[in-house]
Amino acid sequence: MTHVASAADVPVSESLEVAKVRSWKAPIAFAVFTIAAVLLFIVFSRDGDTTFKLSNDSDAIVLPPLVMSARGAGIVVTILLAVITGVSAWRTINYKNTWLWLVAVYVVLFLTGFFAWAAAGGTVPLPGFLLGTVALSAPLIFGSLGGVISERSGVVNIAIEGQLLAGAFTSAVVASVTQNPYLGLIAAMVAGMLVSFVLAAFSIKYFVDQIIVGVVLNVLVLGLTSFLYSQVLTSNTPLLNSPPRFQRISIPFLSEIPLVGPVFFRQTIIIYVMYVAIALVYWGLFHTKWGLRVRSVGEHPQAADTVGIRVNTTRFWNVSLAGAIAGFGGAYFTLGSVGGFTKDMTAGAGFIALAAVIFGQWNPIKATLAALLFGFATNLQNMLGALGSPVESEFLLMLPYIATILAVAGFVGQSRPPAASGQAYRKS
Template identity: 55%
Template structure:
C-alpha cells in the first residue's frame, strides 16, 4: 500500500496533514491475471486461425467474417495487457488510482486474445452477436437483483434475501401466468410476491431489529423450501393448468434492430429487457436526483440526523424495501415468462448471490451495479459460445467462471467499496 502525505492548502507544518492511501490490490490482480494468461498461451499452443462473425442475415448490410491468426493475436493482446499493467504500476507508485480506462483496455484485450486462442482452428465462426446477445439475456435477472440490493441497502438494510425475491417471483409468475394465459399478469404477480418477501424482511429487520443477515439467510432457505414443496405437491400433478405459462414475445424495434452488431443485441428483445433499459437509469435518478432518494440515502448513512430533520426513518426503510422487492420480482418473472415457460426447482441457481456481488462490485451505484451484472452475464454465456465453436477449454472451468469473477469482485480487486455507513444497523427512535 502506498501512502501519500500532503499538507492541506494554507496549512502550517504544525497542522494536521491530509493522508491518502492507494492500494496495490488492483495492480497485483492485473499482474496475476496476465501471468496466468501468458502461462495458458505457453503451455497450450493452438495452431490455426480464428473466425469472428459480426453480422446476421437481417442486418442493413453485411460485415465480413474476420479471419485472424490465433496465437499472434493472443500474444499481441498480452503485450497490450502488459502496457496497461505498467500504467497501473506507475499510477500506484505515484499514489494515484489505476485509471478505469486502463483496467477496461486490459480486460478487453485479454478477453479478445482468449477468444482468439480458444476458437483457433475451428471451422465454425464465433458469433459476436450471439456472444453479446446471450450475455444480455442472462444478465437480466442479475441486473434486476442488483437494483433490489442497491435500493434496500442504500436505505440501510442488508439484503441477503435477493435470491428469495427472484425465486418467489419466478414461482408466482408461473402460476399466475398459467391460470390467466397472460404474461403481464404473471409479471405483476411476481412483483407482488417479491414485495411480500421483502415485507417479511422489513418486519423482522426494522420493526423487531433481528439481525438482518440472519433474516436474509432464513428467508432464502424458507422460499427455497416452500417453492420446492409446492412444486412437487401442486405444480407437477397439474402441469398443464398451473405450470405452462405464456411467454413474452420478442418485440423488434423497426430499423434499429437491423443495425449491425448492436441492433440484434439491444433492439430485438422482450418487454422485460426493454423495461430494464428504463429501470436502471430510473433507479439512479430516483436515488440521486429526487427528494425520496435523498431521504433513502440519509437513513442509510446517518439515520439519527435524518430523524432530527423530520424524516421517518422506519417508514422510509419500509417503503424502500417494498419497492426493491417489486423490482426483484421483475427479475424473477424473467425466468418463467421469458426464458422458459414453466417453473423448476431452485431455477434461479444462486443468481441472487451473484446479483449481491454485482451490487458490491458496483459500489452501491445503480449504473455500476448494472454494468457488473452485465459482466457476470457475459462470463456465464462465454461457456455456451465456446462450446459451439468446439473450444478445448473444459466445460467445468467455464461453468465456474462466473463465480471466479464474483470472488474477484467481492475481494475488492477492482477498488475499495464503501457501503452505506448505517448498513445493517437497526435504528431505535429515542
C-alpha cells in the same frame, strides 16, 4: 537555536504530495493477467484460424466475419497487454490512478486473445454470445437494483433469492391460468413485495437480525415453491405451468445497428423495462428528494429523524419497493427465458445479485455493470463448452466465481456500505 518546521512552514504542494497514496491493485492485476496470457497464448499456443462472426445472416446489415490466426493474435495481444501493464505501473509510481478507459481496453484485448486461443479452428458467434450475456444478466440486474434500494435505506436484503424465486413461481402460475403475461408480471411484483413485507416487518418493527430473517425467507420460499411444484404444478402442467412467453420487439433503426442493435434493441418488454429501471433508480437515488431521504435513513437515521423523516416507515416502504423490483426480475425466468417454472430455477442468482450490490459499491450503475460481469462469466462457460475448448469442464464451472474473486482483488476498490446498513433503528 534550531528552527523546528511547523505545518505552516510546509508548502501546500509538498503537504499534498505527502498525502498521496499509491494503489498497486491495477498494476498487480494486469501483471497477473499478462503472465497468464504469456502462458496461454505463447507457451501453450494453438494453431489454426479463429473466425469472429460479427452479425447474423438475417440482419439488415451483415458484417463480414473477422478471421485471425490464433497464434499471431496471441503474440500481438500479449505484447499490448505488457505495454498497458507498464503504463499502469508507471502511473502508479507517479501517484496517478490507472485510466478507466485503459482498463476497458485491457479487458477487451485479453478477451480477444482468449477467444482466439480457445476457439482456434472454430467460430465465435459474437451476437449470440452477447445476447446470451444480457439474458443471463437480466434477473441479476433487477435483483441488484432491489438490493441497492434496500441497503441504501439501511436494511440488508439477503432475501433477494427468495424474491426472485417467488416472482418466477407466481408469474408462471398466474400467466398460465390467465394466458396473459402482463398479469404474470404484476403477480411477480406482488409476490416479491410480500416476501419483502415479511423481511421488513421482522427486521424493522420487531428488531430481528436482518441476516437471519433473510436466510430464513430464502429457505422458506425455496421449500414452499418446491413443494407446490412437485405436488400441484407437475400434475396439471397445461393449466398451471404453461405460461405464454413475451416475444421480442425490434426498435426501428436501433435494432439494425450492426452487432449492438440485435443484442440491446431486439429484446422482450422485460429487458426494455430493465433499461428504464436502471435509469430511474439511479436518477431517483441521487437527484430526487425521495433518494435523499432513502440515503439519509441508511447513513444517519438519528439525523434523519431529527429533521422529521419517519425512519422506519421510509425503510419499510423502500424494502417493499426493492422486493417488487426483484420479483419483476424473477418473472424473466418464466416469461422471458425458460417458459415455465422448474424447481429452484434461480440457482443462487439472488446471492450473485447481492454480491453485485457489494462489488458495485451500492451504486445502481456500478451494480448493473457487476451483474453484467457475472452474466458474461456464466455465458462464457456455456460458450467455451459448446466450442470444445481445451479448458477443463470443472474450471469452466468455476468461471463465475473466479470472476468474483478477481473483481474484488483487482478492479473493485475498497467498498464502504451505508453506515447504518443492517442496524435496526429504535426511536429514542
